[in-house]
Amino acid sequence: MHEFELIRSIFQSSMMANTQGRNDILLGIGDDCAQVKVPDGQTLVFSMDTMVEGRHFPFDADPLDIGYRAVATCVSDLAAMGAKPAFFTLALTMPDSDPQWLAAFAEGMAELAEPIGLLLVGGDTTKGPLTITLQVHGYVEQDHTPRRSQAQVGDDIYVTGTLGDAAAAVPIVTGELQVSAERFDYFYDRFWRPSPRLIAGMALKRVAHSMLDISDGLAQDLQHITKASNVGATLQLSALPVSEELLSWKPDCAQTLALTGGDDYELCFTAPKSAREEIQLITQTLHLACARVGEITASGFDVEGYQGELSGWQHF
Amino acid sequence: MHEFELIRSIFQSSMMANTQGRNDILLGIGDDCAQVKVPDGQTLVFSMDTMVEGRHFPFDADPLDIGYRAVATCVSDLAAMGAKPAFFTLALTMPDSDPQWLAAFAEGMAELAEPIGLLLVGGDTTKGPLTITLQVHGYVEQDHTPRRSQAQVGDDIYVTGTLGDAAAAVPIVTGELQVSAERFDYFYDRFWRPSPRLIAGMALKRVAHSMLDISDGLAQDLQHITKASNVGATLQLSALPVSEELLSWKPDCAQTLALTGGDDYELCFTAPKSAREEIQLITQTLHLACARVGEITASGFDVEGYQGELSGWQHF
Numbered sequence: 001m002h003e004f005e006l007i008r009s010i011f012q013s014s015m016m017a018n019t020q021g022r023n024d025i026l027l028g029i030g031d032d033c034a035q036v037k038v039p040d041g042q043t044l045v046f047s048m049d050t051m052v053e054g055r056h057f058p059f060d061a062d063p064l065d066i067g068y069r070a071v072a073t074c075v076s077d078l079a080a081m082g083a084k085p086a087f088f089t090l091a092l093t094m095p096d097s098d099p100q101w102l103a104a105f106a107e108g109m110a111e112l113a114e115p116i117g118l119l120l121v122g123g124d125t126t127k128g129p130l131t132i133t134l135q136v137h138g139y140v141e142q143d144h145t146p147r148r149s150q151a152q153v154g155d156d157i158y159v160t161g162t163l164g165d166a167a168a169a170v171p172i173v174t175g176e177l178q179v180s181a182e183r184f185d186y187f188y189d190r191f192w193r194p195s196p197r198l199i200a201g202m203a204l205k206r207v208a209h210s211m212l213d214i215s216d217g218l219a220q221d222l223q224h225i226t227k228a229s230n231v232g233a234t235l236q237l238s239a240l241p242v243s244e245e246l247l248s249w250k251p252d253c254a255q256t257l258a259l260t261g262g263d264d265y266e267l268c269f270t271a272p273k274s275a276r277e278e279i280q281l282i283t284q285t286l287h288l289a290c291a292r293v294g295e296i297t298a299s300g301f302d303v304e305g306y307q308g309e310l311s312g313w314q315h316f
Numbered sequence: 317m318h319e320f321e322l323i324r325s326i327f328q329s330s331m332m333a334n335t336q337g338r339n340d341i342l343l344g345i346g347d348d349c350a351q352v353k354v355p356d357g358q359t360l361v362f363s364m365d366t367m368v369e370g371r372h373f374p375f376d377a378d379p380l381d382i383g384y385r386a387v388a389t390c391v392s393d394l395a396a397m398g399a400k401p402a403f404f405t406l407a408l409t410m411p412d413s414d415p416q417w418l419a420a421f422a423e424g425m426a427e428l429a430e431p432i433g434l435l436l437v438g439g440d441t442t443k444g445p446l447t448i449t450l451q452v453h454g455y456v457e458q459d460h461t462p463r464r465s466q467a468q469v470g471d472d473i474y475v476t477g478t479l480g481d482a483a484a485a486v487p488i489v490t491g492e493l494q495v496s497a498e499r500f501d502y503f504y505d506r507f508w509r510p511s512p513r514l515i516a517g518m519a520l521k522r523v524a525h526s527m528l529d530i531s532d533g534l535a536q537d538l539q540h541i542t543k544a545s546n547v548g549a550t551l552q553l554s555a556l557p558v559s560e561e562l563l564s565w566k567p568d569c570a571q572t573l574a575l576t577g578g579d580d581y582e583l584c585f586t587a588p589k590s591a592r593e594e595i596q597l598i599t600q601t602l603h604l605a606c607a608r609v610g611e612i613t614a615s616g617f618d619v620e621g622y623q624g625e626l627s628g629w630q631h632f
């Protein structure tokens with residue numbers, strides 16, 4: 001497999017690798033390095049994520065879905081920083097160079113990357129078990145970056161959208177569970193097509209004290225905030241937002257899935273009580289559901305109404 | 317394996333992750349994203365490389381060596397851009413979380429990263445076959461970046477150091493070939509401890525028209541320059557610089573290894589004839605061997621004195 005030919009023929013020909021009209025990208029795919037001029041007054045934020053076949057997504061999945069989801073889950077980290085997507089790199093390890101697979105994978109990536117202005121500027125391809133590493137980069141003003149370490153006692157805790165669907169979808173996605181066509185379509189999409197909350201992240205960064213995206217489950221991810229901020233938290237299980245589809249399918253454990261299930265890629269953030277009105281205004285303007293689910297406390301981690309143990313989401 | 321605990325306990329405790337005294341790194345390991353303020357007047361250059369066990373390095377190799385070489389080979393791309401090393405990210409996929417292995421691997425990375433000011437600022441760890449992806453980032457002024465596409469007809473072609481040792485070392489490194497202890501030590505190091513030509517790259521970028529690092533073999537890599545620049549090249553096989561150790565071990569094929577062998581990570585660059593004196597001054601000041609090995613022509617790719625076929629270096 002010749003990495004140069006592969007990358008050039010398939011990825012470089014994609015619109016998502018077209019640097020025309022982008023003053024920030026001085027050099028894209030093809031040289032020893034890519035070269036970027038970060039816009040004046042902006043800082044660069046970036047996140048690297050690896051997805052291994054059979055662990056982060058099922059074997060023999062549709063490459064279109066894999067491509068879309070790879071970009072979506074990684075871009076979600078930019079949303080949590082309130083950053084504007086700018087460019088990404090791709091390290092692709094695959095068993096053999098399959099042009100059809102690569103074309104579909106690239107199409108899936110471009111489906112999300114193009115409309116949000118996320119440009120493919122470089123990477124590497126190697127032979128081996130299917131492993132996908134993306135590094136996504138965004139721009140944000142230095143002074144308005146919510147961090148995990150800045151939650152304050154008395155902050156409200158919020159989550160966007162609904163939680164639990166992606167975890168419920170896993171046995172459907174792996175083929176272990178047969179469901180109606182309608183249910184299949186809904187949950188298949190909820191696993192493979194998460195919506196990174198980019199606009200919400202950019203709008204909320206000025207009012208949020210701390211923010212992150214929920215990849216491992218609310219219970220586990222919120223503890224990253226409480227540990228980094230040296231505070232505690234109390235959640236109300238009944239306040240966790242779940243979809244009608246999940247509630248009608250699994251009325252008994254929907255809230256538990258919302259608490260412990262991963263892979264939803266919604267935002268969790270904390271903000272002072274004084275910001276309630278502004279947050280309502282922002283989320284209403286964006287037509288984005290946003291639920292107040294608890295409060296930052298001095299210490300401890302409690303979920304009112306929950307009996308089970310609190311452990312994080314394990315992938316396949 | 318809990319990625320956060322792994323990264324934090326082993327990598328974050330390393331000096332190479334210490335952001336103190338670094339005004340450019342606003343946020344290192346631990347948040348959704350790292351955050352960087354690129355120094356005024358500088359652009360960001362970066363390169364991503366993946367190394368797969370059994371393909372780019374032998375199975376069961378010393379993790380200290382793997383760590384050192386991973387940083388060295390990736391940093392070599394910064395040298396080819398004349399850039400100053402700044403920071404890097406690490407995506408590590410490994411079969412199981414072995415603290416001893418990780419500590420040695422981190423130590424090997426730090427051995428090179430620390431003295432050159434290359435800071436570890438983020439990454440991801442996942443379970444799977446041993447696969448290492450690094451993205452290294454550097455800073456360089458916008459106006460002085462040699463590119464592959466800017467070789468000009470009449471340019472001299474130069475290479476730094478000596479070539480062929482790393483390719484000759486492969487059967488020694490894999491254990492297929494038994495040699496004397498002295499020969500083993502020399503060639504083992506030549507494979508595992510390449511010297512990225514950072515200072516040379518920074519000094520030469522103002523006189524070089526085009527530059528790259530030799531990872532796949534001079535014959536193959538030089539063709540990246542000739543293709544991108546739409547020119548040809550003529551090399552003199554007898555002019556290719558080889559080490560005394562290689563010449564005394566393999567007098568018959570040393571030059572061929574220098575032409576086609578990969579993994580040496582020396583610089584190859586082209587520069588106008590008018591720059592000969594300046595280049596001599598620069599490389600003498602740096603005590604760096606630098607050989608004039610050919611000339612950029614209008615078209616074709618010839619190696620005077622070479623009979624064989626020209627194909628690139630294949631890894632394990």
